[in-house]
Each structure stands twice: as C-alpha cells, then as structure tokens.
Amino acid sequence: xxxxxxxxxxxxxxxxxxxxxxxxxxxxxxxxxxxxxxxxxxxxxxxxxxxxxxxxxxxxxxxxxxxxxxxxxxxxxxxxxxxxxxxxxxxxxxxxxxxxxxxxxxxxxxxxxxxxxxxxxxxxxxxxxxxxxxxxxxxxxxxxxxxxxxxxx
Numbered sequence: 364x365x366x367x368x369x370x371x372x373x374x375x376x377x378x379x380x381x382x383x384x385x386x387x388x389x390x391x392x393x394x395x396x397x398x399x400x401x402x403x404x405x406x407x408x409x410x411x412x413x414x415x416x417x418x419x420x421x422x423x424x425x426x427x428x429x430x431x432x433x434x435x436x437x438x439x440x441x442x443x444x445x446x447x448x449x450x451x452x453x454x455x456x457x458x459x460x461x462x463x464x465x466x467x468x469x470x471x472x473x474x475x476x477x478x479x480x481x482x483x484x485x486x487x488x489x490x491x492x493x494x495x496x497x498x499x500x501x502x503x504x505x506x507x508x509x510x511x512x513x514x515x516x
Contacts, residue, residue, distance in 0.1 A: 389413070389433065406437055408444045458509065465506040472499045 391410035394400050406412070412434070472478065478495040479487040490498065506512075 389430070406433070406440070408441060412437070462506070462510040465502070465509045469499070469502040469506045472502050 389404065390413045391403050391406050392400065392413055393403075393407055393410040402413075403410075412430075472495075478490040478498060480490065482488050
C-alpha cells in the first residue's frame, strides 16, 4: 500500500469516527425561571439528559457506555444541591425565630416604664436611667445584628 493511500485511509477512518461520535453525545434539557427551554451538552442542576441517536431523540433510559457513571454523578450533585437547599431553609427559619425573639425583647424594653433585674434573693433591683438606656441600646444592637436591619423594623 502506498503512503498516499495509507494517509487517505487514515483520514477516512478519523472522519468516520468523528461523524459517529456526535451522534451518541448526551444533550441536557433544562427550563430557566422564565420558562425558557435550553439545550446544552453540559449538565446542570435540574437538567434532564436526552441522548441523541442519529437524528432521533431517546429518553434518559439509553444504555450507552459511561452513562451510568454520569447518572450517578448527576444524582449525587442533585442530592447535594437538595441538601444545601434544606440546610439554607433551616438556617433561615432559625434566623427568623431569633430575630423575632430579639424584636420582642427590644419592644419590651422600650415600652417598659421602669427596668429591673431580679437579684439572687428574689428582690427587684431597679436600673438607673443610664443603665436602662444601655440595656435598650444593647437590645437594639442585638436585634439589628440578628435581623439584618438598621431601623429595627
């Protein structure tokens, strides 16, 4: 076989493999928050895998090699994202509860006529005006920190 024939045979083989490979590539379909459908070759959370086979679309139940590992990785990523969302939701609930408690404490201190602390003996020890103001400022600072506000509303 001549050198030119060998190059043409090699070139034809490469072109054949190159033409065959995209026919079995995975395509992912996802819908954004505006309802627009997108197609991509990269996986992203919430995407559905569609495997193309010579111009027709097959559902995610195809059996091409390597897809099981891709599916497992995608499932792990989806589970991880779901766990992150659950943790963020729980943290948000906890922050909201702490914020509400801080607001109640601040409102009680603002509307109270006289502030006192109960001593070890059970007796009330009334705060001076300066001590009451300091307690109110501390409660407002705590409320702002927990609620993420500066106006206390």
